[in-house]
Amino acid sequence: MMRNLPAAALLVAALAIPLVFGGNGYIMGLMVSGLIVAGVALAWALLGNLGGMVSFGHAAFFGVGAYTSAILSAKAGLPVPLSLLAGALGAALCSLVMLPALRLSGPYFALAILAYAHIFKILATELSSITGGSAGFQRFPTLPTIAGIDFSSRTGSYALLVVMVALCALVYRAVKRSHVGTALRAMAESEDATRVVGVNATLLKSWMLLLSAFITGLFGAMNAHIINFLEPDYAFSGNWSVLPIIAAIFGGYRTILGPVAGAVLIYLFDQIIAKELLPVGHQILLGLLLAGMILVAPNGLFGLFQTRRKGAPHAAA
Amino acid sequence: MLRLEDVTVRFGGLVALKEVSFAMGEGEILGLVGPNGAGKTTLFNTISGLVRPRTGRILFKDREIGKLPLHARARLGLGRTFQIPQPMHHLTVRENLTVAQVFGAGASDPARIDEILEVMELAEHADRDAATELALQELKRLEVAKALATNPALLLLDEVLAGLESHAKRRFIAKLRELHQRYALAIVIVEHDIETISSLCSRAVVLNFGELIADGTPEEVFRNPAVVESYTGTADA
Amino acid sequence: MFELLQQSLFSGLLVGSVYALVALGIALTFGAMKIINLAHGELVLLAAYMAYVIESRTGWNPYAAIPLAFAVTALVSIAIYLLIERIREHRELNSLILTFAIGVILTNAILLVFASDVRSTNSPLLQDAVSLGSVYAMNSELLAFVVSLLVMAGLWWWLRNSWYGRAVRAVSSNRDASMLMGIDPRRVELAAFIVAGILASVAGVALYTMSVVQPALGPALTVKAFVVTVLAGVGSIPGVFCAALLLGVTEAMTVTLASSALQELVGMVLFLLVLFFMPNGLFGARARRG
Numbered sequence: 144m145m146r147n148l149p150a151a152a153l154l155v156a157a158l159a160i161p162l163v164f165g166g167n168g169y170i171m172g173l174m175v176s177g178l179i180v181a182g183v184a185l186a187w188a189l190l191g192n193l194g195g196m197v198s199f200g201h202a203a204f205f206g207v208g209a210y211t212s213a214i215l216s217a218k219a220g221l222p223v224p225l226s227l228l229a230g231a232l233g234a235a236l237c238s239l240v241m242l243p244a245l246r247l248s249g250p251y252f253a254l255a256i257l258a259y260a261h262i263f264k265i266l267a268t269e270l271s272s273i274t275g276g277s278a279g280f281q282r283f284p285t286l287p288t289i290a291g292i293d294f295s296s297r298t299g300s301y302a303l304l305v306v307m308v309a310l311c312a313l314v315y316r317a318v319k320r321s322h323v324g325t326a327l328r329a330m331a332e333s334e335d336a337t338r339v340v341g342v343n344a345t346l347l348k349s350w351m352l353l354l355s356a357f358i359t360g361l362f363g364a365m366n367a368h369i370i371n372f373l374e375p376d377y378a379f380s381g382n383w384s385v386l387p388i389i390a391a392i393f394g395g396y397r398t399i400l401g402p403v404a405g406a407v408l409i410y411l412f413d414q415i416i417a418k419e420l421l422p423v424g425h426q427i428l429l430g431l432l433l434a435g436m437i438l439v440a441p442n443g444l445f446g447l448f449q450t451r452r453k454g455a456p457h458a459a460a
Numbered sequence: 461m462l463r464l465e466d467v468t469v470r471f472g473g474l475v476a477l478k479e480v481s482f483a484m485g486e487g488e489i490l491g492l493v494g495p496n497g498a499g500k501t502t503l504f505n506t507i508s509g510l511v512r513p514r515t516g517r518i519l520f521k522d523r524e525i526g527k528l529p530l531h532a533r534a535r536l537g538l539g540r541t542f543q544i545p546q547p548m549h550h551l552t553v554r555e556n557l558t559v560a561q562v563f564g565a566g567a568s569d570p571a572r573i574d575e576i577l578e579v580m581e582l583a584e585h586a587d588r589d590a591a592t593e594l595a596l597q598e599l600k601r602l603e604v605a606k607a608l609a610t611n612p613a614l615l616l617l618d619e620v621l622a623g624l625e626s627h628a629k630r631r632f633i634a635k636l637r638e639l640h641q642r643y644a645l646a647i648v649i650v651e652h653d654i655e656t657i658s659s660l661c662s663r664a665v666v667l668n669f670g671e672l673i674a675d676g677t678p679e680e681v682f683r684n685p686a687v688v689e690s691y692t693g694t695a696d697a
Numbered sequence: 698m699f700e701l702l703q704q705s706l707f708s709g710l711l712v713g714s715v716y717a718l719v720a721l722g723i724a725l726t727f728g729a730m731k732i733i734n735l736a737h738g739e740l741v742l743l744a745a746y747m748a749y750v751i752e753s754r755t756g757w758n759p760y761a762a763i764p765l766a767f768a769v770t771a772l773v774s775i776a777i778y779l780l781i782e783r784i785r786e787h788r789e790l791n792s793l794i795l796t797f798a799i800g801v802i803l804t805n806a807i808l809l810v811f812a813s814d815v816r817s818t819n820s821p822l823l824q825d826a827v828s829l830g831s832v833y834a835m836n837s838e839l840l841a842f843v844v845s846l847l848v849m850a851g852l853w854w855w856l857r858n859s860w861y862g863r864a865v866r867a868v869s870s871n872r873d874a875s876m877l878m879g880i881d882p883r884r885v886e887l888a889a890f891i892v893a894g895i896l897a898s899v900a901g902v903a904l905y906t907m908s909v910v911q912p913a914l915g916p917a918l919t920v921k922a923f924v925v926t927v928l929a930g931v932g933s934i935p936g937v938f939c940a941a942l943l944l945g946v947t948e949a950m951t952v953t954l955a956s957s958a959l960q961e962l963v964g965m966v967l968f969l970l971v972l973f974f975m976p977n978g979l980f981g982a983r984a985r986r987g
Binding site: 322328338339341342343 | 509551558564
């Protein structure tokens with residue numbers, strides 16, 4: 144029961160927010176965006192914790208998911224639920240291009256992904272016949288109304304995102320507890336020993352990259368249909384790489400729920416407090432926060448509480 | 461079962477293995493002997509896939525495996541231990557064996573894990589953290605247990621008996637015989653003790669400076685003047 | 698057409714020399730500490746803005762800003778080093794995130810102080826074009842090329858002949874052995890960061906004189922430097938130099954033959970090709986495999 148306490152607390156908070164702030168469009172809008180970041184942060188942490196890889200390029204998956212879904216729903220007439228799925232798949236497909244980078248060791252992999260993210264942003268700008276280029280892309284469907292629930296309303300979007308974040312967290316947990324998760328946990332510090340008993344390290348890491356890209360693409364796609372406007376500088380913005388990293392580190396990237404809670408808090412902090420203090424360059428505060436966390440509490444706030452528990456930091460749920 | 465043809469390994473300018481060739485049959489227990497630095501561990505690393513040979517072929521079950529990655533060779537039935545035990549970190553003893561079984565043997569069979577834990581006398585340590593909560597001899601038994609969990613046809617044992625006092629050593633030798641019987645294993649064992657090799661192996665090969673200098677029954681091998689010289693030679697150096 | 702190609706080849710070579718300076722800064726700290734400084738691009742940018750400050754406040758030639766730029770980049774570089782030093786666990790990855798965070802801080806600090814406007818030199822002397830046979834160059838480009846070559850020669854000399862330089866090479870090739878030889882790796886690492894600061898200051902000033910700068914440029918510079926080091930395959934100064942020239946020329950050719958928007962892309966494609974087909978780089982022998 145104690146172990147499920149953070150999850151229960153988050154769920155209660157998720158239910159309480161629309162009851163309290165349901166009428167406040169501003170707050171609900173912030174919560175929706177915060178949950179988008181939460182989904183990406185979850186995906187980023189999955190790759191970091193299970194795959195042992197730090198990515199500075201999740202914006203690539205986010206943008207590809209957004210554009211794929213928007214374009215397919217607008218130009219091919221795909222129903223939005225399907226186009227969301229297609230967006231996620233598109234992002235996963237993109238991550239296939241990144242697989243050769245898996246041959247590179249830690250820091251080089253991180254930089255390679257950063258470089259890939261640049262490529263996708265340039266492509267989205269240049270392929271203007273498909274994406275609308277830097278002029279932007281609009282006139283694509285909003286989230287639909289299904290079974291009487293209007294998902295395009297603030298509260299509807301919010302509910303959808305809460306469910307999707309929860310689903311992704313459950314998938315993450317299932318992977319972590321599976322044999323694959325166990326093998327990946329071993330790989331972090333004993334790669335040879337793990338490979339020599341038959342674990343295909345590269346394949347498992349590839350799966351984690353694929354899954355992480357899939358989830359990121361899904362949230363990118365949902366965000367596109369919520370915002371209803373896309374331009375390369377927005378969809379592939381470095382923000383979609385930076386915010387999830389800060390959220391995951393802040394909340395504790397070795398945990399599942401830490402990045403989720405961290406994302407909402409960080410996003411609210413950035414939008415409500417930081418932007419108020421510094422209308423331009425407000426991310427300097429986020430940078431300071433990230434640097435501070437790495438130096439003082441690299442396992443995150445949730446990690447701080449959990450280091451007292453028995454077992455390796457990896458084992459913390 | 462296993463055949464090496466003219467396997468040569470270089471590290472930069474250094475020749476670690478020079479045109480090594482030998483073959484072994486099913487169910488054979490082969491002793492691998494030689495002074496320190498002769499290339500025994502390099503030979504294991506080459507067979508198991510940690511090191512790529514510059515030239516030569518490695519055949520396992522009549523299949524060329526010289527270019528296969530580490531994990532693929534494990535799945536074909538090649539199990540090995542490390543001289544310095546390498547448990548999988550952050551995993552319990554049982555999880556170590558489960559990962560080895562699921563990925564190495566391709567099936568999950570908890571009953572067999574229990575059996576291996578029992579045989580290797582690790583049952584009471586099953587839920588301990590492998591990397592931090594085991595003594596050295598338990599770690600060495602875990603090395604063998606992990607290799608066994610992958611359901612191997614051939615087991616490469618790198619000095620698993622080193623550091624054991626004579627009683628424990630006799631027990632471990634008996635254990636190896638039992639494993640050999642029970643799981644129909646072929647075994648290559650690196651060992652310095654002539655007595656152990658003589659009692660356990662039907663055949664021995666000797667490496668010196670990366671070259672195979674003798675191949676035969678333990679008796680023949682240890683009487684071979686070149687082998688005697690290789691040992692006394694390094695002892696003098 | 699031939700003249701155009703000739704011209705872009707020439708311009709590319711000149712720009713490439715500055716890329717080499719940026720890449721060598723990253724390579725140097727990576728060699729000494731096995732840590733990639735993701736804020737290195739921002740360091741270069743910081744130097745460029747110092748040139749802007751000097752030029753706009755005093756009207757002097759931007760190159761007069763090198764002492765100030767060096768003081769600033771060296772201080773920031775030392776600060777980065779001292780912060781990295783404090784990381785205890787998972788140093789390789791945490792230092793990456795830390796330097797990334799420092800990059801975010803620097804980018805936004807520049808944004809706060811200098812606003813998001815694009816800046817470039819207005820010195821007529823530097824912007825004047827000179828013809829060399831059939832090709833043209835701005836004075837600033839020629840000057841940047843010469844200065845870069847001099848700095849690289851200086852770096853080469855330093856690594857070869859000074860105690861610190863030799864120590865940096867020793868630590869880069871074998872940290873443990875160099876410790877046994879009585880070299881304190883921390884002093885050597887610090888020296889590497891300071892020298893990387895020097896390289897960044899010159900590169901930044903040169904960049905300002907021959908191109909335009911804006912606060913968001915930092916990560917692009919870091920990526921470019923990274924592409925160069927991948928092309929070069931982590932190794933010698935000549936290797937990095939050649940790879941940087943190659944990148945500069947390829948970019949310039951792309952601008953001439955296709956469009957300037959694809960300039961960034963072609964570097965990436967080059968990078969991907971090398972990654973796919975020559976994982977050890979064009980000029981390097983050392984593997985970077987994990």
